[in-house]
Ligand code: AMP
């Protein structure tokens with residue numbers, strides 16, 4: 509049985525970035541650039557004014573004060589840019605091109621206007637308040653490296669570089685299949701013996717949050733034919749995630765059907781809890797993640813095992829969840845042999861992350877999942893982890909500062 513790290517390593521070794529596509533810049537947010545982007549021109553494209561003021565030649569302003577004749581007005585966006593002769597200045601607005609014959613800008617605040625003349629009361633240095641052509645980005649240099657994620661800043665830069673279409677890695681289309689005769693869809697009336705198919709919706713949301721596109725396949729019933737039909741449909745996508753039906757029960761058919769379709773199982777069962785019965789197989793290069801059905805197991809295994817794989821498929825360089833060091837606020841007990849991920853709430857106190865048990869830890873308990881801020885990793889061989897121990901925390905959301913009134917001790921099983 510692989511450890512958690514080994515299982516994640518096996519999964520990541522079996523997935524690779526999908527192909528590339530060009531998308532309109534306005535759709536590129538969150539995507540990963542698949543090629544280096546080279547600047548086709550300088551930024552700024554021409555010397556321009558950084559201030560509202562007067563464009564001058566510094567050599568004309570050696571005495572203080574200096575008087576220059578105002579010979580024109582240059583607003584931003586103006587295309588005419590007549591040369592300025594010796595002893596003259598042009599009133600210029602921020603962003604307007606520096607006219608020939610000038611090499612500096614004097615801000616309005618440092619001048620006085622006297623009729624058709626401007627009086628400059630300060631020394632003027634060449635290039636002052638001038639944004640020099642190419643000083644931000646020089647033509648021909650790399651603006652973005654392949655593998656960079658597009659954030660609003662990258663959108664701005666790509667727009668400034670005239671990139672209406674951006675080469676990015678393809679979005680993964682991820683099929684989601686729930687299995688089980690007990691399942692009903694959201695909207696059907698709940699009744700005894702039936703369970704709402706919540707996994708499909710939490711998985712779809714998690715897939716979307718990872719930047720991929722979920723494809724909901726509905727429910728496979730607990731017979732071979734239904735599983736086979738639905739799983740084949742799912743294999744048209746880039747990846748297939750199934751939930752439930754992967755343990756050792758009589759009606760647990762996912763692995764059997766995956767094998768009958770020709771998928772090669774890479775592992776079944778991992779030394780982690782929750783998520784112990786997870787299976788991973790590959791069908792014609794496509795990953796099949798068979799996650800346990802208890803809702804918490806499904807979400808935790810998605811976060812720690814599936815999401816890194818999807819991120820890699822979509823070209824991301826950093827694919828592992830951000831782990832931080834934290835301090836357990838309470839004693840924890842566990843059985844040896846598996847890495848346990850317990851759901852914790854986290855507060856920042858004196859610069860450290862302090863982890864509190866989020867409540868009942870059984871994998872069927874959804875409410876602790878909504879309360880938790882992080883998953884705390886309790887080492888494989890440990891049986892008792894005393895309060896104050898340092899643990900790794902996989903943060904699931906931003907955490908708040910702890911107020912003194914909130915400090916309390918609860919017991920964590
Ligand atoms: P199984 O692996 O089929 O034995 O399912 C394990 C547990 O997870 C059972 O209690 C199921 O009712 C529950 N479960 C399975 N699939 C889902 C689902 N799609 N949504 C919510 N709970 C589920």
Ligand code: MG
Nearest residue numbers: 687688752753
């Ligand atoms: Mg089942």
